[in-house]
Amino acid sequence: MSLLCTRLVALLACVIVAVVSANDEISGELVEQKLQIHPAGLEGDKYVVKANKAFRIACVYNDEDMENVHQLQWVNEDGKEIDTASSPNLFTIAxxxxGTHHKKRSLVFSKINSRDSGTYTCVANVNGEVTRRSIHVHIVGNIEWNEPRDVVGAMVGEPLTIDCGAKGNPSPEIEMTNEEGELLNDLADTYVVVDNEVTIDHLSKEYQNNKVRCLALQHIAEYATTSVEKHEITIDVWYEPEFETKEVNRHAIMGRSANIYCNVSSSNPPVSHFHFFKGTDEIDRDDETYEIIEDFESQTAVLKILSVDEEDLGTYRCEVNNGKAKSHQQIHLHTANPPNQVRVSLERARKHSITWRLVEDGSAEDEDLPVISYTIEYVRSQLLDDVDSSEEEPALNNEKLHRAEESVWKSHGSHVVRTKNPENLYEITGLVQNAEYVFRFSAQNEAGSGDSIEITARTHSEHHEELTAFSTCNIPSITLMLFLTWFFFRI
Structure with missing residues (x-):
């Protein structure tokens, strides 16, 4: 009989345990429905967080019966409430x-560290019913990389080794990939991998800006997860400054200023110093006969000779340095003639534009430099007509008048520089209808600019087609000729 009673008691105990377990499962599901944690963690609401990072997690009360957000709180392992001002590094935001407007309270770690590891519980107290949901935070210490730099470099032709080794707790395993995620162990033709180091035996420009990704994997056994930290290193390939050609010829006009250009076509790092030499002597930047202008953004420098004489002709050397290597370019300065006065003819005129035909003077000699561009200046003729001369001596009047006219050209005139084209036609647009303009033309070659010529012309007042000039000249009487041509045309 006693044996039977013992068995009945044991069976009843099993039933009670089963019922309690079932109720616990239902209660757990209800808690998860009532209190939702965002973002979701690992199984069992576990979170693995890197030290010294910001970490934020929200608890949402997923029902309408909570009247005040203060009914929702976070507490630590000691049951101490964490409010909006607990500490600068740990606080909550209500x-x-x-969308739903359900009450939410976020737990915020502005800079989490190892002492923040532990359990945190979200507590909801509604109508005397208390609901809790806990999370477990595990802090993983920072990885200490053997190579902390984000960019490493070496000269072209030299070997480059990148150390992806790292220290941490737990001790990390290291993997190395390129930026596409391919393991460097599988790219033996490009990289040599030994332990945690990757080497390029012979660096070339093709490696510029290639990236090596160092991955530190830390296995967290108690959470059955792995923490991965990435350190991306960019390869910087250094090489000496380069020029399109190592030796160039430049030309200058005696008595005028001349520019000797030093243009770096490519350099890594960018050039940081320009130096000019004449023979073996460096040109002094304080020498008043020269001016040195540097533009590091465009990697260009100009040696300006203010007035060229015989002693300025010869060979110059521009030496450049980028902090890793230096190189130089030789510039041979020769004398040359300016272009002859340009030959101009009116091609056509319209309401708001005039087209000119510009050609080189046929008397140019074979050794003269070719014309490369034309400068076309223009101004309303009325503005020049309004310039009055003084009552002083004629010679002084002419000088003063010239200065006054040049002031008008400078303040009210427009100018364009047009590269020489095969058709020799150059259209000036944006002109005022039925207005008279004075045009000034000059030709440029590599050495400088030729003498200018002035011509007066008028735009149309009607919609009829253009006037074509039948003659060309380069003498001052062309102004009168064009005026008469326009006069008879308009009649």
Whole structure:
């Protein structure tokens, strides 16, 4: 009989345990429905967080019966409430969930560290019913990389080794990939991998800006997860400054200023110093006969000779340095003639534009430099007509008048520089209808600019087609000729 009673008691105990377990499961499901944690963690609401990072997690009360957000709180392992001002590094923020407007309280670690590891519980107290949901935070210490730099470099032709080794707790395993995620162990033709180091035996420009990704994998056994930290290193390939050609010829006009250009076509790092030499002597930047202008953004420098004489002709050397290597370019300065006065003819005129035909003077000699561009200046003739001369001596009047006219050209005139084209036609647009303009033309070659010529012309007042000039000249009487041509045309 006693044996039977013992068995009945044991059976009843099993039933009670089963019922309690079932109730616990139902209760757990209800808690998860009532209190939702965002973002979701690992199984069992576990979170693995890197030290010294910001970490934020929200607890949402997923029902309408909570009247005040203060009914929702976070507490630590000691049951101490974490409010909006607990500490600068740990506090909570009370909000309403977007869309549903359910009450929400976020737990915020502005800079989490190892002492923040532990259990945190979200507590909801509604109508005397208390609901809790806990999370478990595990802090993983920072990885200490053997190579902390984000960019490493070496000269072209030299070997480059990148150390991806790292220290941490737990001790990390290291993997190395390129930026596409391919393991460097599988790219033996490009990289040599030994332990945690990757080497390029012979660096070339093709490696510029290639990236090596160092991955530190830390296995967290108690959470059955792995923490991965990435350190991306960019390869910087250094090489000496380069020029399109190592030796160039430049030309200058005696008595005029001349520019000797030093243009670096490519350099890594960018050039940081320019130096000019004449023979073996460096040109002094304080020498008043020269001016040195540097533009590091465009990697260009100009040696300006203010007035060229015989002693300025010869060979110059521009030496450049980028902090890793230096190189130079030789510039041979020769004398040359300016272009002859340009030959101009009116091709056509319209309401708001005039087209000119510009050609080189046929008397140019074979050794003269070719014309490369034309400068076309223009101004309303009325502005020049309004310039009055003084009552002083004629010679002084002419000088003063010239200065006054040049002031008008400078303040009211427009100018364009047009590269020489095969058709020799150059259209000036944006002119005022039925207005008279004075045009000034000059030709440029590599050495400088030729003498200018002035011509007066008028735009149309009607919709009829253009006037074509039938003659060309380069003498001052062309102004009168064009005026008469326009006069008879308009009649």
């Amino acid at each position: 909000l309403h969930e977007r």
